[in-house]
Amino acid sequence: MATAHTFKLWFLAGSTFLLLLSACTTTQTPAELSEKEQKDYLQKGQMLAQQSFAALSGRLMSAIETGGVPHAIQYCHTAALPLVDSLSxxxxxxxxxTSLKVRNPQDTPLDWEKNILQSYQQELTAGKRPTPLVKVLDKKxxxxxxxxxxxxxxxxxxxxxxxxxxEQxxxxxxxxxxADQAIGYVDGEWRGMWSITFFRK
Ligand code: HEC
Structure with a gap:
């Protein structure tokens, strides 16, 4: 009886210790992602960017075909944002x-976006090709x-x-x-970036 009781106490103490330990590590590094999470967010981001791109460009091209460029511009103005909103x-x-040279003022980069845009630009200047990335912004x-x-x-x-x-x-x-800044581009030139924020529970 006595040994069973002692064992139970030790077990309780041990699991409390483990619990404290894990609570500690999670509060110390709340923002870090496991390798698997990192990979999952990267995949999910790429899938969503591709889906948004397909939705936007598909509709844009059919708008150009049916009504010409000015009609498509108007379409872009009124329909592009809600479309991406519904995917969101x-x-x-x-x-x-977002971009370092925006057309729509609503697409002006936030501070963290600007940091990434600038690092993409530096990579390009250094002759490297920027790649998709995942970054923890905060706990959530x-x-x-x-x-x-x-x-x-x-x-x-x-x-x-x-x-x-x-010109017309x-x-x-x-x-x-x-206040448009987004002209003067050539085929293949870097334009900006997809920015997707995921919310953790
Ligand atoms: C019919 C005209 C039209 C075509 C074609 C077009 N865009 Fe745009 N683009 C716009 C308009 C209008 C906006 C502003 C509305 C918005 O934010 O979606 C915009 C905004 C953007 C933005 C958001 C950043 C900003 O400057 O506001 C990016 C990135 C972009 N376009 C990239 C592209 C790419 C890449 C293509 C080709 C696959 C493309 N656009 C084709 C008209 C066009």
């Missing part, structure tokens, strides 16, 4: 695009970022004025975005 809701994430938020590049069809709205970008079409852009 479905995946309990905040999906957006994990960020995913991935670079965005220009393709040929993008130049219709972001290209060089009077060359790939038609650009007038339509300026009407909606008087």
């Amino acid at each position: 809701k479905a995946y309990k994430a905040n999906i957006r695009r 938020r994990i960020a995913f970022a991935a670079p965005i590049y220009m393709a040929q069809p993008c130049l219709k709205c972001h290209g060089k004025l009077g060359e790939t970008l038609n 079409h650009y007038a339509a852009v300026k009407k909606l975005y008087p």
Whole structure:
């Protein structure tokens, strides 16, 4: 009886100690991700960025086909954000695009986004190709970022004025975005990044 009792006490003390230990380690490093979590967020981010891109560009291209570039610009203005919003809701994430040269003022980078954009830019200057990444922002938020590049069809709205970008079409852009900075791009050029924030429970 006595030994069983002692054992029970030791067991209790031991598990309390373990509990304290794990509580300690979690409070000391609340923000770190395991390798598996890191991989999962990277995969989920890439999947969401691809899905958002497919949704945006698919609709954009059909808008250009049905109504021409000015119609598509208008469409972009009114429909692009809600579309990404609904994906955000479905995946309990905040999906957006940002850049060092924005068209839509709502896409202006936040501080942490600006840091990543600048490091992407430094990598490019150094001749490296930026890659998607996952970053812990705080206890509750994990960020995913991935670079965005220009393709040929993008130049219709972001290209060089009077060359790939038609001046009349650009007038339509300026009407909606008087402070636009997002022109002058060439095919393959780095444009900005996907920014996806995941919320941990
Ligand atoms: C029909 C015109 C049009 C085409 C084509 C187009 N865009 Fe845009 N783009 C816009 C407009 C308008 C906005 C601002 C609205 C918004 O935030 O979605 C924008 C915003 C963006 C943004 C968000 C950052 C910012 O500057 O506000 C990125 C990134 C972007 N475009 C990349 C691309 C890429 C990559 C392509 C080609 C796959 C592309 N765009 C094709 C019109 C266009």
